[in-house]
Amino acid sequence: MKRLLDExxxxxxxxxxxxxxxxxxxxxxxxxxxxxxxxxxxGPTELVDLDDLPADALIMPCGMVGAPTVHIEKIENxxxxxxxxxxxxxxxxxxxxALMPAEIGGSNGLLPLTWAGRMGLPVxxxxxxxRAFPLIPQVTMHLAGIDPNPGVMTDERGNxxxxxxxxxEWMERLERAAAVEFGGAGAATEYIMTVGQARxxxxxxxxxxxxxxxxxxxxxxxxxxIAALVSVTGGFPLMTGKVTDVERRTTKGFVRGSVxxxxxxxxxxxxxxxxxxNENLVALEQGRVLASVPDLITVLDSETADAIPTERVRYxxxxxxxxxxxxxxxxxxxxxxxxxxxxxxxxxxxxxVEELASVRA
Amino acid sequence: xxxxDYRLGIDVGGxxxxxxxxxxxxxxxxxxxxxxxxxxxxxIVAALDxxxxxxxxxxxxxxxxxxxxxxxxxxxxxRRKLHRVAVIRIGAPATLGVRPMFGWPADLxxxxxxxxxxxxxxxEFDGKDLSPFDDDAVAAFLGSVAGRCDGVxxxxxxxxxxxxxxxxxxxxxxxxxxxxxxxxxxxxxSVGLLERENATILNAALAGVAGDVARALGEALAAHDxxxxxxxxxxxxxxxxxxxxxxxxxxxxxxxxxNSIRGAAFLTGRTDxxxxxxxxxxxxxxxxxxxxxxxxxxxxEIGGIRTNFRMPDLVTIALxxxxxxxxxxxxxxxxxxxxxxxxxxxxxIFGGSTPTLTDSAVATGRALLGDPSLVESARPLLEAxxxxxxxxxxxxxxxxxxxxxxxxxIAVGGGSILxxxxxxxxxxxIRPDHFDAANAIGAAIASVSGQVDRIFHFGPGGRKAxxxxxxxxxxxxxxxxxADPGTVQIVELEEIxxxxxxxxxxxxxxxxxxxxxxLYAYSxxxx
Numbered sequence: 043m044k045r046l047l048d049e050x051x052x053x054x055x056x057x058x059x060x061x062x063x064x065x066x067x068x069x070x071x072x073x074x075x076x077x078x079x080x081x082x083x084x085g086p087t088e089l090v091d092l093d094d095l096p097a098d099a100l101i102m103p104c105g106m107v108g109a110p111t112v113h114i115e116k117i118e119n120x121x122x123x124x125x126x127x128x129x130x131x132x133x134x135x136x137x138x139x140a141l142m143p144a145e146i147g148g149s150n151g152l153l154p155l156t157w158a159g160r161m162g163l164p165v166x167x168x169x170x171x172x173r174a175f176p177l178i179p180q181v182t183m184h185l186a187g188i189d190p191n192p193g194v195m196t197d198e199r200g201n202x203x204x205x206x207x208x209x210x211e212w213m214e215r216l217e218r219a220a221a222v223e224f225g226g227a228g229a230a231t232e233y234i235m236t237v238g239q240a241r242x243x244x245x246x247x248x249x250x251x252x253x254x255x256x257x258x259x260x261x262x263x264x265x266x267x268i269a270a271l272v273s274v275t276g277g278f279p280l281m282t283g284k285v286t287d288v289e290r291r292t293t294k295g296f297v298r299g300s301v302x303x304x305x306x307x308x309x310x311x312x313x314x315x316x317x318x319x320n321e322n323l324v325a326l327e328q329g330r331v332l333a334s335v336p337d338l339i340t341v342l343d344s345e346t347a348d349a350i351p352t353e354r355v356r357y358x359x360x361x362x363x364x365x366x367x368x369x370x371x372x373x374x375x376x377x378x379x380x381x382x383x384x385x386x387x388x389x390x391x392x393x394x395v396e397e398l399a400s401v402r403a
Numbered sequence: 404x405x406x407x408d409y410r411l412g413i414d415v416g417g418x419x420x421x422x423x424x425x426x427x428x429x430x431x432x433x434x435x436x437x438x439x440x441x442x443x444x445x446x447i448v449a450a451l452d453x454x455x456x457x458x459x460x461x462x463x464x465x466x467x468x469x470x471x472x473x474x475x476x477x478x479x480x481x482r483r484k485l486h487r488v489a490v491i492r493i494g495a496p497a498t499l500g501v502r503p504m505f506g507w508p509a510d511l512x513x514x515x516x517x518x519x520x521x522x523x524x525x526x527e528f529d530g531k532d533l534s535p536f537d538d539d540a541v542a543a544f545l546g547s548v549a550g551r552c553d554g555v556x557x558x559x560x561x562x563x564x565x566x567x568x569x570x571x572x573x574x575x576x577x578x579x580x581x582x583x584x585x586x587x588x589x590x591x592x593s594v595g596l597l598e599r600e601n602a603t604i605l606n607a608a609l610a611g612v613a614g615d616v617a618r619a620l621g622e623a624l625a626a627h628d629x630x631x632x633x634x635x636x637x638x639x640x641x642x643x644x645x646x647x648x649x650x651x652x653x654x655x656x657x658x659x660x661x662n663s664i665r666g667a668a669f670l671t672g673r674t675d676x677x678x679x680x681x682x683x684x685x686x687x688x689x690x691x692x693x694x695x696x697x698x699x700x701x702x703x704e705i706g707g708i709r710t711n712f713r714m715p716d717l718v719t720i721a722l723x724x725x726x727x728x729x730x731x732x733x734x735x736x737x738x739x740x741x742x743x744x745x746x747x748x749x750x751x752i753f754g755g756s757t758p759t760l761t762d763s764a765v766a767t768g769r770a771l772l773g774d775p776s777l778v779e780s781a782r783p784l785l786e787a788x789x790x791x792x793x794x795x796x797x798x799x800x801x802x803x804x805x806x807x808x809x810x811x812x813i814a815v816g817g818g819s820i821l822x823x824x825x826x827x828x829x830x831x832x833i834r835p836d837h838f839d840a841a842n843a844i845g846a847a848i849a850s851v852s853g854q855v856d857r858i859f860h861f862g863p864g865g866r867k868a869x870x871x872x873x874x875x876x877x878x879x880x881x882x883x884x885x886a887d888p889g890t891v892q893i894v895e896l897e898e899i900x901x902x903x904x905x906x907x908x909x910x911x912x913x914x915x916x917x918x919x920x921x922l923y924a925y926s927x928x929x930x
Contacts, residue, residue, distance in 0.1 A: 072597070076500040112528055115596045116560050120500035156500065198497035199534060225527040286807060354701070358802040 043167070044094060046086040047155060052077045054257025059151035060349035061256050061271070062249070064338045066321035067148015067174030068110040069351060072117055073156075080120060080156045087159030089250055090140065091167050097238035099139035101245075102127060103170050103183065104157065105150035107195070107217050108227025113149060118198065122229035123157020125196040130231060133192050133204065139237070140166045144181055146249040147174025147321075153229075165250065170233065172246035172369040173338050176320050178217060179210025180381050182371050183233035186244035193217060193232040197224040205232070246369040260347050267347035268362050277366040278399045280325050280332050281305055281314040282344060285359040290318070290352075301341070301355050303363060314363060316341070318352050323386050325363060332402075333365035334388070336372035336381040337395040340364055365395045407919070409464045411631065412847025413450055414471040414662050415439055418683030418725065418743045419817060420446035421843035422454035424465065429669070433458035434840040436817065438744035443474050444616070448623040455627050465629055467919075470620055471636030471658040471846040478612045479605060479656075479706040482510055486553035486584075487517040488607040491541060492600060493568045494525035494560035497533060503558075503600060508707045515608045517552035520544040524568045525560030529908070530860060533560055536568045538575055545579040554607040555580070558588035558600040563857035563910075566590075584610045584650070591653060591712055593856045594910065598702050598711035605705065606653035613652040617645055634885075634919070638714055640665035640696050640845065641852035641916060644885045656705060657714045659842060660687045664696040664715065666845030667813040670835035676811040677800060677829070680842070681818035683725040684741035687717045688799045691813070693894055695852075695916070713854070718803040720795055724818030725750075728758040728788045735787035737795070751777045760821050763789040770820035789821075797827045804828070815841035849919035852894075853880025856912045869911060870896065877915040886917030 047055070056074040059067070080087070104126055106113060127138045141158040143151050146169035155165045170181035179190070190213045193205030203220050207213040213232055221228045235244050255274050263270035272279060283305040290299035298319050305312035314332070317324040322339040325332040333339050341350045344360040355361070371377050373394060379385065382392045409432070413422045416439060423434045435453035440446040447470070455462050478484050490503045503519040504512050522544070524536035545555075555576050559568040566589040573585050586607040592599035613635070620633060635648035638657035648655065663680035667673075674694045680687045690697040696715035703714045721739035725746045729736040742749040742757055749755035751762045752773025758781045764770040766778040766785035778785055800812065809830035814822040815838045824832055837844060855876045859869040874893050881891045895914040 072501065075506055075597070079501055079505055109528075111594065115528070115594055116494070116525070116533065117498040117596060118500045119496050119498065200496075225529070225531075225533065284801070357805045357807075360802075 043091040045089045047081075047089055048086055049078065049081060051254055052081065054254045054261060055250065056152060056257065057260050057348065058253030058256035059146060059148060061340050061342070062151065062172070062253055062338065063147035063174045063349065063351070064321045064340050065318065065350070065352035066176065067145060067150055068113055070149045070152055072114060073149040073152030076118060076120060076156045077152050080159045084159055087155045088164040089167055090164040092237055092241050092245070092247060095139055095166070095237045097236060097241070099237045100136050101140050101142050101166060101235055101237060101240055102130060102138045102231050103142045103144045103181070103233050103235070104154050104229065104231040105144040106153060106227050107178065107230045108221035108224070110149070112226035116198070116225060116227070118153065118229070120156055120160050122196055122198065123154065124161045125200055125202060126194050126229060126231045127161060129194045129196070129202050129204065130192070130234065133194070134234070138163065140164045142166045142240075142245065143169045144233075145169060145171040145174050146253055147171065150174070151253060166240065166245070167250045168240060168245040168247045169249045170245060172249050174321055175381055178214040178232060181233060182246055182369065183235055183244045184210045184380065185371055185374065185376050186239065186242070188233045188235050188239060188244055190232045193230065195220055195224070195228045195230045197228050243371060246371070263347070268342060268344070268364070271342070271347055272364065275366045277364045278333070278395055280363045280365055281309050281312055282307060282362045283309055283312070283314070285355055285357055285361055288355055288357060297352060303361060306360070316363065317388070319386055320352065322352065324383065324388060325365065331390060331393065332398060333395040334383045334392060335386060336368040336377060336392070338366040338368060340366070367395055406466065407849070408466045409460070410847045410849065411451075411454070411465050411468045412843040412845075413447055413469070414636070414659060414842035414846045415443055415446060415473045416659055416682050416842060417685065418723070418741070420450045421840050422450035423840050423843040423847060424454055424458070424460050425844065425847050431837050431840070431844065432460045434837065434843065436839065443472060443477060444619045447472065447620065451623050451627070462627055462629060465631050467634065467849070468620065468624060468631040469634045469636060469642055469846045469849070470616070471662045471842065472616055472655065473659060474612050474616045475609050475652050475655045476705065478609060482514045484612055484615065485514050485608040486611050487551065488515050488604055489517045489545065489548040489552040489555045490519035490604055491544065491555060491557045491572055492519070492521045493536065493558070493572060494533060494596070495521045495523045497525065497560060498596065501597060504604065511706060511708070515604065518544070518548045526562065526565045526568060528561055528564060528858070530564050536571055538571065541572050541575045542579055545576060549580060552583070554584040554586065554610050556586045556600070556604040556607040558596065558603050560596060561858075562587070562589035562599070563594050589857065590651070593711055594858065595702065595711045598709050601708045602653055602710040602712045605708065605710065606651060609652035610649065613649045613655070617649070636662050636846045639698070639852055639854070639914070640715070641850050642885070642919060643851070647884050653712060660689055660717055661696045661715045662845035663687065663815055663842040664689045664691050664845065665848055666841030666843070667691065667815045667835070668694050669844060669848050670815070670837060670841060671813050671833050673811060673813065673833070676813050677803065678813045678815065679796070679800070679819065679822060681814065681816040681821055682723045683743050683746065683818060684721070684723040685719055686722045686796070686799070686818070687719050688803045689715050689717045690803055695894060695914070713856070716803070718799045720799045722760065722792055722795060722821070724759065724761045724821065726760040728760065728763070728784055730784050735784055735791050737788055737791055751781060758784055758788075760788065760792055761818070763792065764820045769823060772820070792821060793823055793826065796822065800826065801828050814838065850916050851881055851884050851886035851919050852914055852916040853877045853882070853884055853886070854912070854914045855880065857910070858908055859911050860908045869909070870898075873911040873913040874915070877913040881915040881917050885919055887919070888917070891915050891917035
C-alpha cells in the first residue's frame with residue numbers, strides 16, 4: 043500500500059493527530075501549515091506500509107523535543123530532518139529508508155512527513171506511541187528493547203549534538219537539557235530500528251491511516267460527528283456534558299490539574315472528573331475509574347467533534363469525553379510500568395477501557 | 404488640547420449607527436439612531452446630522468468627538484482601500500517552513516502583499532540572539548520593493564521577549580524608504596509568530612483606512628462648523644488619539660462590543676457583571692471585569708486570517724430585535740435572517756407582515772411598542788419563539804462565564820427588550836436608562852489605556868521587579884496615548900506561566916487606564 047498525502051489527506055491527518063494527542067502534544071495547526079507548504083514546494087510525501095519496505099531497511103523515528111510555546115514562535119525551517127538523517131547515516135554507515143513520527147499525537151505527528159517529503163523519503167504508516175506521551179522512552183521501541191542510541195539532536199541553525207546514553211531515561215534527561223540550550227526546543231531522533239523490528243512489534247502500525255480516517259470521519263460526518271468518530275476508532279463515549287470546573291497549574295514546566303464535566307441530556311446528573319498532566323490521564327466518576335492511561339482519553343467539542351487541548355478547556359465548554367483502547371503492547375507489564383497509572387503517580391491498577399465499559403453496561 | 408466640555412460619541416453597529424452628546428456631568432443631552440450604511444461613512448454623517456440637528460443642544464460646546472467604527476473590519480472583509488505592504492520577518496534560518504501570508508485567501512494576498520522576505524536574526528525565548536541580525540538583507544529587500552509599497556510590517560521571532568531586531572529593522576526602513584508607515588509586531592500582538600505577523604500585516608494594510616475615516620468625520624463636523632478633538636475607540640473599551648489610531652488601526656477592530664460593555668458599566672455604575680448587547684441581528688454577551696471588557700485568551704479570525712491581538716471575549720448568537728421567526732410544523736425557528744433596520748416597516752406590531760422577536764417581546768408583555776393587537780394572529784408562534792430565544796440566551800450566558808455562580812446581567816442595545824426579567828444563572832437583570840445608546844455612550848467615555856503583554860525574565864529583583872517593570876511600562880503607554888498621568892491606575896495585572904519551560908520566566912499582561920485630558924478624576928465605575 044502506497045499513498046500520496048495530498049491536501050485533503052493532510053487536513054484530515056491534522057484533525058486526527060489532535061484526537062490522538064489526548065489533549066497534549068501541541069497544536070497540529072503549525073504542523074499542518076509546514077506540511078502544506080512542503081506539498082506546494084516539493085509535492086506530496088509518500089506514505090508506505092511497513093510491508094512495502096525490505097526487512098533490513100532503516101527507519102528513523104523523529105520529532106521535536108521541548109516546549110510547545112517555542113514551537114509556535116520559532117517555527118521549524120523544514121530541513122531539520124535532513125540534518126538528523128545525514129548525521130545518523132554518517133554515524134552508523136547505513137542508509138535511512140523512511141521516517142516515522144515518534145508520536146502520532148499532536149503536532150509531532152505531522153512534522154516527520156514534512157521532513158521526509160523535503161528529502162524525498164517516505165514516511166511509514168506507524169509511530170512509536172499510537173498517541174502522545176510526554177517522555178522520550180515512552181515509546182514502543184523502548185518496550186521492544188531497541189537501543190535508544192545513537193541519539194541525535196539539531197536545531198534550525200544546524201548545530202548537532204550526538205548522544206550516547208546508558209538508558210532511555212538518561213536520553214530523556216540529556217536531550218531535555220540540550221533542548222534548553224537550543225532555545226527551548228530541538229529536533230531529535232533516537233531508537234533507530236529496521237523495518238523488520240518495527241513489524242515485529244517495535245512500532246504501532248497503521249496510525250497514520252487511523253489519524254486520516256478519524257479526520258475524514260469528522261469532516262465528512264453527516265449529522266453526529268462524535269458517532270462517526272466512535273465508529274471509526276471503536277472508542278467509548280464516557281460522557282457528554284458541560285465543563286463546570288477547571289483547575290490548572292504549571293509546575294516545573296508541566297501543566298497539571300483537573301477538569302470536572304457535568305452531564306447533560308442523557309448524562310444529566312452525572313459528574314466526570316479528568317486528571318491532567320499535559321495529557322488527559324484518568325477519567326473518574328464518583329471515585330470509580332472510567333478510563334486511564336495508557337488508554338486514550340480525548341475531550342471533544344460536542345458540536346464540531348474537534349479535540350480540545352488541555353490548556354484550552356474552560357468553564358462552560360460543551361464537551362464529549364471519549365476513551366479509546368491503546369496499542370496492545372502498552373498493556374504488557376513493561377508497557378504499564380512505563381506508561382500505566384502508577385508511572386504517572388496514581389495509586390491504582392490499570393483495567394482496560396473495554397472491560398470498564400462492559401462492567402458499567 | 405481644548406478644554407473638555409460636551410462630548411460627541413458615535414458608534415457603528417451592524418444594523419444601526421448611534422450617536423450621543425454628553426455634557427461634563429456625563430448627562431445624555433441628545434441621542435440619535437440611524438441605519439448603518441454600506442460605506443459606513445454615510446451612516447456616521449447621518450447620525451451626526453441627526454444628533455446635532457434634532458436637538459436644542461448648543462453644538463458649539465462640543466469639544467471632543469469619539470468614534471467607534473467598523474471601517475477596518477469592513478476593509479479587510481471587502482478587500483477595499485487596503486495598503487500594499489512589504490513584509491519582513493526576522494528569524495532565518497528558523498521559520499522558513501511556513502512563509503509569511505502562507506494560507507491567506509489568495510484575493511487578500513493579491514491586494515495586500517508588495518513582497519515578503521525572511522531575513523536572518525530574531526530572538527530566542529531566553530533573550531539571546533537566535534542568529535545575527537542581517538541588516539544588509541533588510542536593505543536589499545527594501546530596495547526591491549521601493550516605490551511599490553505603502554507600508555512595512557516587521558515581525559521578529561520572540562519579539563515579545565525583546566523587540567531589538569524589529570527596532571533595528573525599522574531604522575533601516577526609515578533610512579531606505581523615508582517616512583513610510585511601519586508596523587512592528589511587538590506593539591500589536593503576543594506570543595505566536597504567525598498570528599502576530601498576520602495582525603501586524605493587517606495593521607499596516609489598514610493605515611489608509613484610519614486616515615480616510617478621520618478625514619470624512621472631520622468634513623462632516625466642519626459642515627456643522629465644528630472642529631472638536633477627535634478620538635477613536637479601540638477594542639479594549641478605551642480611546643486612542645487620532646495619531647495613535649493612524650498607527651494602530653487594527654486595534655479598532657472589535658471596538659463596537661467593547662464600547663457597549665463600557666457603556667453598560669457607565670450607565671449602571673457596576674464594575675463586574677455580564678453584559679448582553681442585543682442589536683437588530685445579533686447579540687453579543689461579554690463580561691465586565693473591573694470596569695473593562697474581559698479579553699479573549701484565544702486568537703480571533705478576521706477575514707479568514709488567524710490573528711492573536713487582544714479582543715473582547717464574547718459569545719455571539721444570531722438573535723436580535725429584527726430576527727425573523729418561522730413556523731416549522733409548529734416549532735419556532737429563529738432566524739438567522741433579520742429584517743435589520745426595516746423593523747419599523749416589517750414587524751407585525753408596526754403593521755408589517757413579518758413576525759420578529761420584537762413582536763415576541765410585545766406578545767409576552769416584555770415591551771409596549773407599536774400596536775399590540777396586531778400580534779394576536781401569530782401568538783402561538785411568538786410565544787414559542789420567546790421561549791426558544793430565552794433558552795439560547797441562557798446558554799450563551801453560561802458559555803461566557805468562567806465559573807459557576809449567578810451574576811448580574813446588564814441588558815443594553817436597541818433589542819434588549821427581548822431579555823426577560825429572570826434568566827437561569829443570572830441574579831438580576833438591569834436595563835439602565837439610555838440602554839439603546841450604550842454603545843455610543845461607551846465610546847464617549849473619556850478613558851485612555853496603555854497595555855503591555857510580553858515575556859519577562861526574572862532578574863535580580865525577582866518576580867516583583869518584573870511586575871513593577873510591566874506596570875510602569877503600561878502606565879507609560881497610557882500617558883503616551885493621551886491619559887492624564889495623575890489619574891493613571893493599573894486596572895489589570897496578570898501572570899501567565901509558560902508550559903514545558905522550566906526557566907523562571909513568565910508572560911505578564913498589564914493594563915493601565917486614566918482619564919483623557921485630566922479634566923476629571925478617573926474611577927473604574929465612573930460614578
